[in-house]
Each structure stands twice: as C-alpha cells, then as structure tokens.
Amino acid sequence: MKVLGACPLDCPDACSWVVTVEDGVATQLRGNKDHPVTRGALCVKVNRYLEQVGAPDRLRYPLRRTGPKGSGRFERISWDTALAEIATRLTGIIDEFGAEAIWPFHGTGSLGYLQGMEGYPGRRMFNVLGASHHRPTICSVAGSAGVRYTLGTSGGMDPEDLAKSKLILLWGTNPLSSGHHLWKFIQDSGAHLVAIDPVRTKTADRCDEHLAPLPGTDAALALGLLHVIVALGAQDDAYLAAHTEGWPEFRDRIAEYPPDRVARITGLPEDRIVDLGTRIAHTRPTAIRASQGMQRHAGGGMALRLLACLPGVTGDWAIPGGGLHYSTSGHFRLDTAALIRDDLLPHPVRTLSMTRLGEALLETGDPPVKALFVIAANPVGSNPDQRRVIEGLSRDDLFTVVLEHVATDTVDYADIVLPATMQPEHLDVLAGYGHLYLVWNEPAIAPPGECLSTTETFRRLSRRLGLTEPALYDTDEELMRQLLKGHDLDRLRADGFLAIEPGPVPDGKLQFVSARAALAGHDPLPDYTPPADAGPGLVLISAASHYFLNTTFGSNPELRRRAGEPRITLHPADAELRGIADGTPVVVTNARGSFEAIAELSDRVRPGVAATTKGRWAKFTNGATVNATVAERDADYGGGAVFHDNRVEVTARQAPAAP
Incomplete structure (x- = not known):
C-alpha cells in the first residue's frame, strides 16, 4: 500500500512523500515524483526518517x-x-x-x-x-517584518520562476545543504550565479562568483550595489514612478553609501562591489534568494528590507524571474x-x-x-x-x-x-x-x-x-x-498537494519610505544597522548542518557518524595568530559560555570569521553546544534571534593534567 504524506521538518521544501506500508509496517519512504518541487527526491536527512520512526530510543509511554x-x-x-x-x-x-x-x-x-x-x-x-x-x-521573524515594510507582504516571488532568471544572487543561503530542491530551478535557468556568504559553502563552489562580506554587513552591501546601479543611470524610472513611493528620499539614502565606504564596512574589495553592481544594472531579470540565516543579527530585518527594495529600483518585480524569494508563507x-x-x-x-x-x-x-x-x-x-x-x-x-x-x-x-x-x-x-x-x-x-x-x-x-x-x-x-x-480539501487529500494562487508582489505600491516602520519606532528609510557584538575576537557563524535539521536527527547514530566531531573552521591567518594547527582540539568561548570543537583550517572562511554548524545535542558534546555562546538579544525587527551576531575567542584545549 502506498500512502501520500509530507515531510514535517523546518525546511522551505515541505516535500511530498510516499510511504510504502506492508502488513502495517512502513517499509519504504520516497519523494513524490508527481510533486512539482519534490520531483521524487528527499534529502540525505529525511531519507533516514523511517529510522527515527522505529528507533530503539523512541519514546513510547508517558x-x-x-x-x-x-x-x-x-x-x-x-x-x-x-x-x-x-x-x-x-x-x-x-x-x-x-x-x-x-x-x-x-x-x-x-x-x-x-x-x-x-x-x-x-x-x-x-x-x-x-x-x-x-x-x-x-x-524568520526579523526578515519577514523587513520584507513586509517594503512590500506590504512577506510573500515574494514564486521560487519556480528562478528558472527564468538571468542573474541569481544566492545571498546568505546554502540550498545544497538546506532546501536543495530549489537548485533544480536554479540549474534550469542557466543564469550567472553569485554566492554572497562569509563562508564558501557547497553552494558557493557551484556558483560563478563568490563574495564574502563580513557577517551582519549585508544591508551596507545592498546599498553599495544600489549606488552603482543609480550612478550608471540603470534604475527603472517608469517602474519607480508607477509602482513605488518614497524614491527621492531613498535615492538620497543610497547616495550615502558609495562603493569605497561600503568596501570598508563589508571588508570586500571595492572593485568587486562595482563589478557586481554593474552586472545587476545590465541584467534583467535578476533574482535574489535569501534565507533565514542572514537576518539573525542586529540589523537582520533592515537587511531583508533592503533586499526587497533592490528589485524595486531595477524594476525586476515586474518581470517573471525577477524579485526576491525569502519566504512564500505570506501567500x-x-x-x-x-x-x-x-x-x-x-x-x-x-x-x-x-x-x-x-x-x-x-x-x-x-x-x-x-x-x-x-x-x-x-x-x-x-x-x-x-x-x-x-x-x-x-x-x-x-x-x-x-x-x-x-x-x-x-x-x-x-x-x-x-x-x-x-x-x-x-x-x-x-x-x-x-x-x-x-x-x-x-x-x-x-x-x-x-x-x-x-x-x-x-x-x-x-x-x-x-x-x-x-x-x-x-x-x-x-x-x-x-x-x-x-x-478544495478533497482534491488536496486525493492528490497529496494543491497549488495556491500567490498574492500580488508588492501588495500595493512598494514602500521605500515606510510609515508602518516609523510607527513602530524604526527609521522610515532603509539603512545599514551594524552588528551589536563588535568587540575583539572572531565572528562566529553557526549555519545549518548537512546532516541535522536544527536538532532533529541529533540522536541518529548514522547521521552523527557522518557529521563527525564538532568542528570549527578558521582562516589559516587567524589560526596562526592563535597558535592553532589543523586538527587541534579547541575551546570556543566568550562571556556567555563555551563549547569544544576540533579546529579545521581553510580559506573557505574569510579572515575574522569562524564557522561551525548547529543541531548537535549537549549530551553528546561534553554538555555544551555552539548556542552556549549566543546572546539572548533581539534583532532590530520583531524580536528576532541573533545567532550570527556573536563574537568568540578560540584557544587550544589544554590536555588533562597527569594523575
């Protein structure tokens, strides 16, 4: 017997799956080939979901x-x-x-x-x-609030329209490890791909370009790219006049962020900012895919607010394959x-x-x-x-x-x-x-x-x-x-999925100047908000793991084996300053707490940044995980979390004293 179901986990893909049942036992789990996004494939994590269902450590009684x-x-x-x-x-x-x-x-x-x-x-x-x-x-609350201030809705472009894009900015997202079904539409596009991420991820390896800004400076980079676009006269004046409000004031704000200033803020070479801004200026349609990680810092909501503004300046919101995809939940x-x-x-x-x-x-x-x-x-x-x-x-x-x-x-x-x-x-x-x-x-x-x-x-x-x-x-x-x-509930139940009609994006005129933001006590104009944790040390990013989904699967023996010991990736220059060699056991610490890991030296992270993954359990990692170092502090909008606005120090772990 085949039974239609759905993956319940916190992933954008919400896969449709098919469970094979024999004599009352689930014997096989496969992606639903008929679902337009799932297309028969599940991820490396969910492929082992039935192991979780029948796991020896499953709780069965109160x-x-x-x-x-x-x-x-x-x-x-x-x-x-x-x-x-x-x-x-x-x-x-x-x-x-x-x-x-x-x-x-x-x-x-x-x-x-x-x-x-x-x-x-x-x-x-x-x-x-x-x-x-x-x-x-x-x-995702900070980013959703930021997008709503600009668009009036948190829903963005249809992700399937990425197949029509000519330029795609993968901004703070790693779909090959988290939400990999999107990659099929990206591949179908043949677009020029640009990864914007402090870490050179699996996804960045497959892109044509990779820019590595300092964490939490995404809003400044967006303003710098807009500065280049406007300097080239590449804004869509007809779209701006008909479909936006507050363009003159926003144009003045953009003028405050020339590429040389943005280079100092982001740590990027000025010529890379100019080159990317020029490419955006001359490429229609341009799409941006941003996910939740990039808004988990002090200015996270403002960053997404600005990313929603960018296609308004270029007119991409009016073109299939153009716009911003953050979350479709608003539709x-x-x-x-x-x-x-x-x-x-x-x-x-x-x-x-x-x-x-x-x-x-x-x-x-x-x-x-x-x-x-x-x-x-x-x-x-x-x-x-x-x-x-x-x-x-x-x-x-x-x-x-x-x-x-x-x-x-x-x-x-x-x-x-x-x-x-x-x-x-x-x-x-x-x-x-x-x-x-x-x-x-x-x-x-x-x-x-x-x-x-x-x-x-x-x-x-x-x-x-x-x-x-x-x-x-x-x-x-x-x-x-x-x-x-x-x-149509009956059709949904019979087919296993049902397409919904998206709402308009933006929902009314795009707001460069937001009265709703002003009423909430925020700057009515988008701007750059610097990180709150700006002291000494390294900025720590704890991204999604390829093997865990948040902490789900954290007890799965095979996925724990594949994930290996907790690791923290350091740039060789940062490691040398600290006397840390590749493979050194280290302690990652700040005033809030500490956790243990193994140092991995790589230029996949830019200098000044350390990277690890989330999802491990404290009981399997000497009583603490990366979240021991993260502050209970709010982002700019909606009280969002600030997991990536986090500075730490990394030191070699001392060997236990001899008895």
Missing part, C-alpha cells in the same frame, strides 16, 4: 521524572496518571499565580498546522485557560484564526518571547513562569544562551511537560514526558515556505506503544481539566476543514 532535573532518569506511568498529575499541577498554579504563569512553548520541530507549526495545537486549550501567549521569534491564505481561536481568551494576556526563554524563566515576575509546556521544540539545543536556559529549566519550582519523540536534552529536564506521534502516524497539512503548494499528510501506520497525536493529547487534557468549551474537542478532520475553508 514518563515521570525520578532523578534530579537534568539527570534524564524517569519511570513509566499511565496516561491517566500523567494527565491527572498535569491537571492537578496546572490547577494549583492557576489558583495561586493565575493562568499567565503557564507558558505553552512551541517550536518548529514539526511545521504541520495540526500537530506542530509554532503553537497551533493546544492553543485553544491554553486560550480557554488564559495562559501566556508564545511569540515564535527563533526563525498562503489559511484560516489560522479559526484554528487558534484567540476569541476564547477570557482577557488579554502577556506575550513571552521564544528566544528569551532563559530571561523569562529566571527573571520574569508578576507572575513568574511556573509551568512550561514544550511542544515540537528542544530549547536546550536550539535556544540562545544555553547556560541560562539550562539554569531556568533546573528550577525545582518549575513544572515542565515535554511532548517528544526521543529523549532530547530538553526531555532530561522535564517533570512529565508525553510520547508524541510522528508524521506517518497522524493527520496533518503543511504549507511550504519555499514553494506555493499545500501538502497533505495522511496517517500511514499505527503509532507505537501509547504515543498520541498532539491534538488528541490536548483533547484528553482538556477533558481532565474539566473544560466545557465544545471547540476543544473538535476532531482532526473538523480542524482541517476549519483551517482550509475555501480550498
């Missing part, structure tokens, strides 16, 4: 902690016992501190609208209780309000920021956070300031419930662990943020042990809490129909 927090010692309990204990603890917390002392902490371990998606499952129950609202700030018109039901809140509640978890657990009062529900997230592995997150999760007075598949670093700090279903075991629907298709996931096999879907878990917990709101007991099929109102 657990109660028996040892100290962090010890990972648990005993098996029944669902009745688990739900009774959770209900008792929550009721006591609400009676003493109020429901806002409860924080439903949702991540992107699954992007399914029913079973994951940053908080949709369980939101109805938490709204009825009056719990704190969770703001998902860890991924999907789903009724998420019907799914969440914020109207069920008894009163307005406070909002807690996902990337300020350590601060919230250790410093927030009135009321303090007394209960934490972790759903589709592994904050010990994924959040900034790992030391503070662990300190907060170690509080004896914090009641923590984790819904999970395997015993992550975060599970080790839970009081109650609830076993969750995985993608082939439940109903769900996804919307890719790297294409324009809804993707259906039909359950293919029965869950192992006593695993429950997230939706069913909250139905049962609502009942145990004695909540009478009828909406809390809607079935998954009812929830799906509420979400997909106006879409």
Whole structure:
C-alpha cells in the first residue's frame, strides 16, 4: 500500500512523500515524483526518517521524572496518571499565580498546522485557560517584518520562476545543504550565479562568483550595489514612478553609501562591489534568494528590507524571474484564526518571547513562569544562551511537560514526558515556505506503544481539566476543514498537494519610505544597522548542518557518524595568530559560555570569521553546544534571534593534567 504524506521538518521544501506500508509496517519512504518541487527526491536527512520512526530510543509511554532535573532518569506511568498529575499541577498554579504563569512553548520541530507549526495545537486549550501567549521569534521573524515594510507582504516571488532568471544572487543561503530542491530551478535557468556568504559553502563552489562580506554587513552591501546601479543611470524610472513611493528620499539614502565606504564596512574589495553592481544594472531579470540565516543579527530585518527594495529600483518585480524569494508563507491564505481561536481568551494576556526563554524563566515576575509546556521544540539545543536556559529549566519550582519523540536534552529536564506521534502516524497539512503548494499528510501506520497525536493529547487534557468549551474537542478532520475553508480539501487529500494562487508582489505600491516602520519606532528609510557584538575576537557563524535539521536527527547514530566531531573552521591567518594547527582540539568561548570543537583550517572562511554548524545535542558534546555562546538579544525587527551576531575567542584545549 502506498500512502501520500509530507515531510514535517523546518525546511522551505515541505516535500511530498510516499510511504510504502506492508502488513502495517512502513517499509519504504520516497519523494513524490508527481510533486512539482519534490520531483521524487528527499534529502540525505529525511531519507533516514523511517529510522527515527522505529528507533530503539523512541519514546513510547508517558514518563515521570525520578532523578534530579537534568539527570534524564524517569519511570513509566499511565496516561491517566500523567494527565491527572498535569491537571492537578496546572490547577494549583492557576489558583495561586493565575493562568499567565503557564507558558505553552512551541517550536518548529514539526511545521504541520495540526500537530506542530509554532503553537497551533493546544492553543485553544491554553486560550480557554488564559495562559501566556508564545511569540515564535527563533526563525524568520526579523526578515519577514523587513520584507513586509517594503512590500506590504512577506510573500515574494514564486521560487519556480528562478528558472527564468538571468542573474541569481544566492545571498546568505546554502540550498545544497538546506532546501536543495530549489537548485533544480536554479540549474534550469542557466543564469550567472553569485554566492554572497562569509563562508564558501557547497553552494558557493557551484556558483560563478563568490563574495564574502563580513557577517551582519549585508544591508551596507545592498546599498553599495544600489549606488552603482543609480550612478550608471540603470534604475527603472517608469517602474519607480508607477509602482513605488518614497524614491527621492531613498535615492538620497543610497547616495550615502558609495562603493569605497561600503568596501570598508563589508571588508570586500571595492572593485568587486562595482563589478557586481554593474552586472545587476545590465541584467534583467535578476533574482535574489535569501534565507533565514542572514537576518539573525542586529540589523537582520533592515537587511531583508533592503533586499526587497533592490528589485524595486531595477524594476525586476515586474518581470517573471525577477524579485526576491525569502519566504512564500505570506501567500498562503489559511484560516489560522479559526484554528487558534484567540476569541476564547477570557482577557488579554502577556506575550513571552521564544528566544528569551532563559530571561523569562529566571527573571520574569508578576507572575513568574511556573509551568512550561514544550511542544515540537528542544530549547536546550536550539535556544540562545544555553547556560541560562539550562539554569531556568533546573528550577525545582518549575513544572515542565515535554511532548517528544526521543529523549532530547530538553526531555532530561522535564517533570512529565508525553510520547508524541510522528508524521506517518497522524493527520496533518503543511504549507511550504519555499514553494506555493499545500501538502497533505495522511496517517500511514499505527503509532507505537501509547504515543498520541498532539491534538488528541490536548483533547484528553482538556477533558481532565474539566473544560466545557465544545471547540476543544473538535476532531482532526473538523480542524482541517476549519483551517482550509475555501480550498478544495478533497482534491488536496486525493492528490497529496494543491497549488495556491500567490498574492500580488508588492501588495500595493512598494514602500521605500515606510510609515508602518516609523510607527513602530524604526527609521522610515532603509539603512545599514551594524552588528551589536563588535568587540575583539572572531565572528562566529553557526549555519545549518548537512546532516541535522536544527536538532532533529541529533540522536541518529548514522547521521552523527557522518557529521563527525564538532568542528570549527578558521582562516589559516587567524589560526596562526592563535597558535592553532589543523586538527587541534579547541575551546570556543566568550562571556556567555563555551563549547569544544576540533579546529579545521581553510580559506573557505574569510579572515575574522569562524564557522561551525548547529543541531548537535549537549549530551553528546561534553554538555555544551555552539548556542552556549549566543546572546539572548533581539534583532532590530520583531524580536528576532541573533545567532550570527556573536563574537568568540578560540584557544587550544589544554590536555588533562597527569594523575
């Protein structure tokens, strides 16, 4: 039997897949050949997804902690016992501190609208209780806000139109390791390819050019390229007059960034800036692909705001194959309000920021956070300031419930662990943020042990809490129909995917001067915002791994073997200054924390930059990962995270003293 499903992981591709089931067992997983983007191929990570489903370390039964927090010692309990204990603890917390002392902490371990998606499952129950609202700030929020200030929508060009481009700027993105299906459209274009990235990645190796600016200087580079374009008189005056607002003021801002100034800011040779600006000026259509990594710094939102402006100056927004592709999520018109039901809140509640978890657990009062529900997230592995997150999760007075598949670093700090279903075991629907298709996931096999879907878990917990709101007991099929109102659900279910009609880009006139930005306290004109962490040391970039997806697959033995030991790549000149040879065990440190790695010397990183990958688990890396060094600090827009605005020092690790 073949069952159509969808990859739930935090990747732009949202692949359609086909599960082969024999005698109730999933025996094969393949990409759906009929899906226009998946085209029959999955990535090196997801090819091993069925290993995760049947892994020996899969959580199959509810657990109660028996040892100290962090010890990972648990005993098996029944669902009745688990739900009774959770209900008792929550009721006591609400009676003493109020429901806002409860924080439903949702991540992107699954992007399914029913079973994951940053908080949709369980939101109805938490709204009825009056719990704190969770703001998902860890991924793309700063860049999305920046694009909206320019375009009025966070949706950009159709990624499939990259096949029509003549020049493609791959700006801060490495699709061959993260979201590789885009590469097919890039190859089809025959375009001149330019990688803009502080690291010479797998993708940069396949491009015609590679520019390596200093991290966090992308906005200055965009302004410098625009300066060249305008100096050549290559702006599209007709498009500017008909489709934009604020061009005279923005032109004055561009004049402040001549190539010589931009060269000093970015660390790039002036002639490379002039050459690329000239190429953009004379090449239509030009497309820009930028992904989330480049907006994880102090000026990340402003950088994406400027990248959305650039095709407005050249007129590329009016040409198929021109524009900016950041995230297509703004094009999907789903009724998420019907799914969440914020109207069920008894009163307005406070909002807690996902990337300020350590601060919230250790410093927030009135009321303090007394209960934490972790759903589709592994904050010990994924959040900034790992030391503070662990300190907060170690509080004896914090009641923590984790819904999970395997015993992550975060599970080790839970009081109650609830076993969750995985993608082939439940109903769900996804919307890719790297294409324009809804993707259906039909359950293919029965869950192992006593695993429950997230939706069913909250139905049962609502009942145990004695909540009478009828909406809390809607079935998954009812929830799906509420979400997909106006879409052909039957066709989606039969075919496994459904194309959606994108909205206009820009949504109205393109705004070089943004009144909305001004109302939010930002510069109404786009500008360059320098990195916040500008002290001595090396700028550390922690990019996506080829073998892990965030921290998913971090316990897979084969993928851990392929990934090898944690490594940090240094430019030979930086290594020589520190007396570090290739293969030297090192400690990477700053005032926030440290982690261990093996030094790898290469000119793939520019001087002044160090590079590693994210996604490893602390329990497998001597208790700390790269996020031990990252600050709990906000980007310019939306409270976004600043994983790449991070300076560290690297020193050779001292050998243990002889006994």
